[in-house]
Amino acid sequence: MKKDTIFEFFRILAEHNPAPETELEFSNTYQLLVAVVLSAQATDVGVNKATRRLFEQVTTPAQMVALGEEGLKEHIKTIGLFNGKAKNVIALSEILVRDFGGAVPEDRDTLTTLPGVGRKTANVVMNCAFGAETFAVDTHVFRVSNRTGLAKGKTVDKVETLLDRRVPQPFRRDAHHWLILLGRYTCKARTPECWRCLVVEQCEYRAKTPEPKAKAGVSRKAGAVIS
Template sequence: MKKADIFEFYRRLAELNPHPETELESGNTFQLLVAVVLSAQATDVGVNRATRRLFAEVTTPEQMVALGEEGLKQHIKTIGLFNTKAKNVIALSEALIAEHGSEVPADRDALEKLPGVGRKTANVVMNVAFGAETFAVDTHIFRVGNRTGLAPGKTPLAVEKKLDKETPQPFRVHAHHWLILHGRYTCKARTPECWRCVEVDLCAFKPKTPAPKGVKVEGGG
């Protein structure tokens, strides 16, 4: 995609949603970190359902350690891979207490050293909590980057580097949220809703998906 088209691509997403936010619910940076760790291979809706009661009780790493692995499992057992995630969340809570004064570090390398925290999770926390210009490539962003031609790449890291290189100001801070939401609600995995997409003329995907029968498309787009 050409530079002018990339700018226009983001401009349209920004016009639709000037202040995009993560759909994961949290009350502080520690809870955000926990929620992002829990969200791997799970939906934000499912994670939020599980963490509402948990986060009403647990707001600090110390409280999480006190809850313990078995106690945490009772809260998150509806989430996929909950056994491994419970072990990681308790371990990362212990690491925050021992190594970071119970605070979530504002550094990607330090975050990635925590149990259960990979590059994508670190990027989300850096962006949402600290306003860093990071690009957390999940399945939605990987699909949108490749399908549209915005940031083609064979691996999530390749797509991330392409986005980092090509995404212009003033769109860099919010870019990954716009792309996630676009992939989640419009550029869907099985059947992209091209017929109602604001990017349809900029996108490399062919053939475009027509509107379902009986659905009226405004403006003929």
């Protein structure tokens, strides 16, 4: 995808959704960190369902440590891999209390030293909490970047590097949110819904899918890629 096309790609997405945000629910940076750790191989919807009551009780690392691993498991047992995630959340909370005065460090490299926090998680926290121009490459961002021709790479690290190199201002801070939403709701894994995609003209995917034929007597309304 050429520079002019990339600019237009993001301009259109920005026009339709000027202030995209993560769909994870949280009230402070610590809760965001916990939610992102829990979201690995899980849906945001599932994480939000599990953390609503948890986050009413726990707003700080010290409160999480007091809750304990077994107490945390009771809240998140509907989330995949909850045993390992509970262990990591308690461990990272202990470190935050012991080494950082209960604050989440505003540094990506430091964040990745915490249990259960990989580069993607750190990128999300840096972006959503601290406004950093980071590119968190999840399965949606990886798929959309490759399929559209925006940033073709065989690995997550390669796609992240290309996005960092190619995404222009003023779109850098919000780019990964637009890509996630595009992949989650329109540019889906099995069958991309190209017929209702806002950026179909900029996309380089050749096998674009046509709109399914409506059944007799049933009207179809085309949805927007991002509400």
